[in-house]
Structure formats: structure tokens, C-alpha cells
Amino acid sequence: MLRPQLALALLATAATLSPPARAATPPLQPCRIAGIPNELKCGSLQRPLDPARPDGAQVDIHFLVVPAMARNKQPDAVLMLAGGPGQSAINVASRVLPRLSRLANRRDIVFIDQRGTGKSAPLECPDDSKLPITEQLDEAAQMARLDACRAGLEKLPYGQQGGLxxxxxxxxxxxxxxxxEALGVPQWNLVGGSYGTRAALEYLRQFPTRVRRTIIDGVAPPDxxxxxxFSTDxxxxxxxxxxxxxxxxxxxxxxWQALLASLPRQVTVAQPLTGQPERFTLTRDLLLRAVRPPLYQPAxxxxxxxxxxxxxxxxxxxxLFGLTSAFGGGKDMRLAMGMHFSVVCAEDAPRLAAASDKPGADFxxxxxxxxxxxxxxxxxxDVPAEFYKLPPAPSPVLVMSGGADPATPTxxxxxxxxxxxxxxxxxxQHxxxxxxxxxxxAVGCVRDLMFRFxxxxxxxxxxxxxxxxxxxxPRPTAFQPIQAAPQTTGAAQ
Incomplete structure (x- = not known):
């Protein structure tokens, strides 16, 4: 689920478009992924950029198959849908696979880089995590970087002429x-986290007979x-x-209220990744953006x-800024921000004016x-009207929520x-x-619970x-900083 300006996300465009053509079975090649010791299978599939133009521009959809360990495997594979929007499923496979390890005994586990992420026609913006804090947090500079990123993406073969x-x-x-269909899987068992829950719900809506079981964790509904x-939660x-x-x-x-009242003010902070001290003006908005990410993880x-x-x-x-940096999760957790905005701007932004969420008093x-x-x-x-509706479940669904979640709460x-x-x-079941x-x-016994389901x-x-x-x-107890013992003076040695 990722900085405040990132977060989870939504779903979108065309139930009115023509159905996808049957794809040829893609060849699977042996491959290895950092963090997973055993040999895996990788493949890709060409798909039309615009579903209404199957003979037009194409994009390659890359995927990873973790083969079942047992010879007599079950035919219904597990499909992991990544978060964001903008997260690469293949990049996070090594983190997620331990949570699905029992399922991997008799079922293939499949990770597909959703279009716009990973290797599937990526829509990535330059990484700004090592920029000076003043540049990272300066609103005008951030908008300029995003404008430049969009302009660059629109020059890509799959970004030209409105391809985004x-x-x-x-x-x-x-x-x-x-x-x-290409892998010959009769039905998926869907597992989606954060934005992946919306993806799972949209897949379930479009292809109800192709889903055997569904797990959605940290639910971001289409409405x-x-x-x-963000503000309310x-x-x-x-x-x-x-x-x-x-x-x-x-x-x-x-x-906390006194701290907010003291802003804006000049502060000096060590850049979390470089350690270099930087002096800048801390505003109310910047402080709130620093506080929100650690709320995602109780620890x-x-x-x-x-x-x-x-x-x-x-x-x-x-x-405070160190905690914000600690939440980042490393390179494999980075979002493809071009894909992120392509999703959010299509599916959420048009509904902002009618949103019923009450803004938080501080945020x-x-x-x-x-x-x-x-x-x-x-x-x-374009987003079909049906996208925002949730039909009754055609098969079992396990819904999971964290009570202290600042993004997708109960x-x-x-x-x-x-x-x-x-x-x-x-x-x-919720x-x-x-x-x-x-x-x-990743909490306690949930891995086993998911397996049983x-x-x-x-x-x-x-x-x-x-x-x-x-x-x-229980909730983790509050961290207490270690206080250095006062030094004693005297002649004794």
C-alpha cells in the first residue's frame, strides 16, 4: 500500500469494448528471480493496447509462474494481484511468496505485471527518493517533475496519441x-492486496465464472x-x-496540536537516504505527509x-522523516507513477466533487x-458505469481488513x-x-487461514x-527512546 501521494487505487475502462481475442499459448522459459531460490517459469503475451483495435499497437504482458511442488497439482492456480496502483507483481513476488507457501505445494502461483508496471509496457517516473528533501517536498517542483514525466511517457510507442x-x-x-486462457488455467483463485483488491473485484465482475475463490486484503472498493x-481514513x-x-x-x-500551530518554521533534517543535513521550511502539509506513511505499519x-x-x-x-523513509520498502516496492495516475485520473478524479468523505480535521x-x-x-x-457496482459474489470471498489501517480501513x-x-x-466472510x-x-496465522480457505x-x-x-x-506498545546514562566525574579510574 507507499507515500501519501501514492497510495492505493482504482479500476476502469471498457466493458463496452470488444472482448479479447483468443491468445496463442505463450512459451514458458526457465528463469530466476532475486529472493526466490528455486527455478521458475517466465513468459509474456502480446495484447492490444486498445482493446477496440485488436490489430493495432500491441503491448507485452509479462508474467511469472511459480510451479507447484507436487506432481499431482490442482488445476486452479493462484493469481496474486499487486497493489498501488503501480506496483509490479513480479518485483514483489519474493516478499509475497512466503505467505502463499502452503498453497504453492499443489497449486501454481502466478504473478502478472499489470500493464504499466514492471516489464509490461512500464509507465515509470524518475525516482526522487534521493533528491534533497527540499526538492522532494516542494509542491511546485513535484508538479514540474510529474509534468515532465507525463510528457516523456507520451513519447513512448504505447504512450503516443493518447495511449495512456x-x-x-x-x-x-x-x-x-x-x-x-493462454496458460490453460480453468479458474483462478484470486489474492489481491490494497489496489489489488479493486483489480480482483473488477476481474470478478467481468469474468465471474473464471474465479473459484477470492481473497481481498485491505479493501479499496470501486466506489x-x-x-x-486519504484525509478521512x-x-x-x-x-x-x-x-x-x-x-x-x-x-x-x-x-501534536502545538506542533501544527508552530508551522511554518525552519528546520534542519538529515536526508534519510544520504544522511546529509538539509535546512528547509516545514509547512503543515509537509508534516502531515511525513506522519501518514508510518501509520500503515503498527510497528x-x-x-x-x-x-x-x-x-x-x-x-x-x-x-519523523526517518520513519517516513523506513516505510518505503526498497526498489521492488516502488510504484510506476505513470500507471498510478492513469488509473486514478480515470477512475477517481472525476468523482471528487461528489465524494461524501468528510476531510480530516488535520489532514x-x-x-x-x-x-x-x-x-x-x-x-x-473511459470507465464503464458498471465498474462502480458490486454484483453479488458468485463464489466464496474472504474479505480482510486491518482496524488500524489509514488507507483501507474496516x-x-x-x-x-x-x-x-x-x-x-x-x-x-469479513x-x-x-x-x-x-x-x-503477514499477521500471525493468516497465512494458514488463507490456505484453508x-x-x-x-x-x-x-x-x-x-x-x-x-x-x-495486541497493538505494539509505544517505542521508548533509550536515554544515555549521565557521565560521572571523579578521580577514580
């Missing part, structure tokens, strides 16, 4: 089904207006943090009380305004579970892990699953 309009979720899910929900997570640590840090909320959020207090009392902000409308500015000039794909999972279970409530952040797949022989046996082993996990 065809990187929406609806079109991308047609690619996913073409890969399924969720991403930039507007981020504020709720921050307020929850203050309440959770009220006993150990009773003055934390007041110190990082546990250090926020100390970092906020040190900033408020001593004027030192290295801790306000900064995220909305940033996306609105970018999307004014970003090529915008309220979104509840709404999706209710809609999916409207006709057959027994087909849907598992809430109260003290988990963005994504619960997908491996169950019948739909009746798949649900409900007992998640008590995860729901009882």
Missing part, C-alpha cells in the same frame, strides 16, 4: 484473463474516491494512535509518539488538491462484504484484525474461517 488512456483496470483485467478517502488512524497511547503519552495530542507507528514529542519539545525532526483537502492538479492534464480513459471492507453477500451471505495496519496477510474441497467448507489467532494480537 488504455492503462485502466478494466482493460488490465482483460489482459489477466487472456493470460489465464471509494481515493484522494478524498488518515485522520481516523491518527486519532486512533493518540487514543491507544493516551496512558503512556497523556500529552501527546496537545503536543513503525509505535515510534510516532516519541518522534512527535521530540519534534514538539526539542525541535528535532529527524525521527484537510491537500491530497484532493494535488490529484486534481495532476489529473487536469493527464490523459483520461469501513470499506464492511461495505464490500455487505454488497457481495447480498444474495448469498454464506459466501462472504475478517477484521483490530490492531493490524494496511494488509493483514482456498484448499477447502467444497464452497461450504471454505467459510467461515476461524481467525481468533489473528484478531487477538
Amino acid at each position: 488512456r488504455f492503462f485502466t483496470t478494466t482493460v488490465a483485467m482483460q489482459d489477466m484473463d487472456a493470460v489465464r 471509494m474516491v481515493l484522494p478524498a478517502s 488518515g485522520q481516523a488512524a491518527l486519532d486512533q494512535l493518540f487514543a491507544a497511547h493516551a496512558k503512556t503519552h497523556p500529552t501527546l495530542r496537545a503536543e 513503525l507507528a509505535a515510534a510516532l509518539p516519541a518522534a512527535i514529542q521530540i519534534a514538539a519539545k526539542e525541535g528535532r525532526f529527524d525521527g 484537510g483537502r491537500a491530497a484532493e488538491e494535488m490529484y486534481a492538479r495532476v489529473c487536469k492534464t493527464w490523459p483520461r480513459g 469501513r470499506h471492507g464492511e461495505r464490500v462484504a455487505k454488497a457481495l453477500g447480498a444474495v448469498h451471505p454464506e459466501r462472504v 475478517l477484521v484484525v483490530p490492531q493490524a495496519g494496511h494488509g493483514v496477510m 482456498i484448499d477447502a474441497k467444497s464452497d461450504a467448507d471454505a467459510l467461515p474461517q476461524d481467525g481468533k489467532c489473528a484478531t487477538r494480537i
